[in-house]
Amino acid sequence: MMQSRAASSLLAQLSRAIGHESAQNELRWMRQTLDTPPAGICPTARSVEEMVSRRIRGEPLQYILVLIPRPETEDWALRLADLARDTLRSLTTNRPLSILDLCTGTGCIPLLLLRTLPAGSAHATGIDISEDAVSLAQENADLCGISVPADNIPHPNKRSRQSEENTFKSVLADLMHPDFVRKARLAPPYDVITSNPPYIPQVEYDRLPASVKGYEDVRALVGDPAGVALPTLPAADRDKGLTFYHRIAELVRDHDLLAAEGTLALEVGDGQAQDVAAILEGKAAMRRIDVWRDPWEKERVVVAHR
Structure with missing residues (x-):
């Protein structure tokens, strides 16, 4: 239940910043990156909460998800x-x-x-x-x-x-x-x-x-x-x-x-x-x-x- 509430809170925060549909997609990508980082690259954050906080402040998503060149x-x-x-x-x-x-x-x-x-x-x-x-x-x-x-x-x-x-x-x-x-x-x-x-x-x-x-x-x-x-x-x-x-x-x-x-x-x-x-x-x-x-x-x- 606590996890569900935390997830709902993160979704609500991100939705206010970028819209509900985009927030759903980005939260999914954030969780996937933390759970299973792509081979050879490194996540640039240690939690979904940190990722959402940075995204709300306007940081581009690609900078948040992974340390990876273009x-x-x-x-x-x-x-x-x-x-x-x-x-x-x-x-x-x-x-x-x-x-x-x-x-x-x-x-x-x-x-x-x-x-x-x-x-x-x-x-x-x-x-x-x-x-x-x-x-x-x-x-x-x-x-x-x-x-x-x-x-x-x-x-x-x-x-x-x-x-x-x-x-x-x-x-x-x-x-x-x-x-x-x-x-x-x-x-x-x-x-x-x-x-x-x-x-x-x-x-x-x-x-x-x-x-x-x-x-x-x-x-x-x-x-x-x-x-x-x-x-x-x-x-x-x-x-x-x-x-x-x-x-x-x-x-x-x-x-x-x-x-x-x-x-x-x-x-x-x-x-x-x-x-x-x-x-x-x-x-x-x-x-x-x-x-x-x-x-x-x-x-x-x-x-x-x-």
């Missing part, structure tokens, strides 16, 4: 995990794979890789400019059962992969800062570098619906941020949402972030793949560059190798 991001991250396994097999030293995720957000890309790769075979670091994002990524690692190194600092080249767990650390740092590598406490080179950076041109951001602007941090969306020191962009690349790709290419070039046989994977926006491939070839001297399409045949990720 389907197109999940697709390429899983493909990348296959490449990472090949890299593991080719390592001549008994050490874990080192992964660096720039603009990590919720941490969904490195956490998906860590959940997919064998236990003890990889350590990942996620970097973000947002304190909320860094905190959320760490919480999500905990929800996924992925541990943090005891001293809170990953040591990608010092751990045996025989008996330890995969680990993740999120770090607060500004990718655009001139001293970024030191401030982020990076330990290059990394075997895998990933990023789904902000790439929306300002003119497109201005046309986004209010629900997106009101919930998403503008720093996570706009690809040409105003009011910060930016890398030098050729005239042809200005106002196209490509600033972060130029910066990442510069960091790879100037600080040897990527290992000799490493892989760099960058998600891109619609129509940006060829421009990003040209940036990596021109600025970072990357020569083996592929463009992967998503399940909907959009050019979605640029994958480059040293």
Whole structure:
């Protein structure tokens, strides 16, 4: 009886916010996600009550149900995990794979890789400019059962992969800062570098619906941020949402972030793949560059190798 009353109360609360029919469907999905999480992903809440409370406050349902990238991001991250396994097999030293995720957000890309790769075979670091994002990524690692190194600092080249767990650390740092590598406490080179950076041109951001602007941090969306020191962009690349790709290419070039046989994977926006491939070839001297399409045949990720 108590459970029935609690369920009725939750339904009534959610119905007032989104309507009765939608509330019924969403409550069912919430319970299913908690009872039987889909393989390889993690619920972002521990109870239906928490989910309903967040939904009433206006949080999008997909953020509440699971920690999961968008389907197109999940697709390429899983493909990348296959490449990472090949890299593991080719390592001549008994050490874990080192992964660096720039603009990590919720941490969904490195956490998906860590959940997919064998236990003890990889350590990942996620970097973000947002304190909320860094905190959320760490919480999500905990929800996924992925541990943090005891001293809170990953040591990608010092751990045996025989008996330890995969680990993740999120770090607060500004990718655009001139001293970024030191401030982020990076330990290059990394075997895998990933990023789904902000790439929306300002003119497109201005046309986004209010629900997106009101919930998403503008720093996570706009690809040409105003009011910060930016890398030098050729005239042809200005106002196209490509600033972060130029910066990442510069960091790879100037600080040897990527290992000799490493892989760099960058998600891109619609129509940006060829421009990003040209940036990596021109600025970072990357020569083996592929463009992967998503399940909907959009050019979605640029994958480059040293």
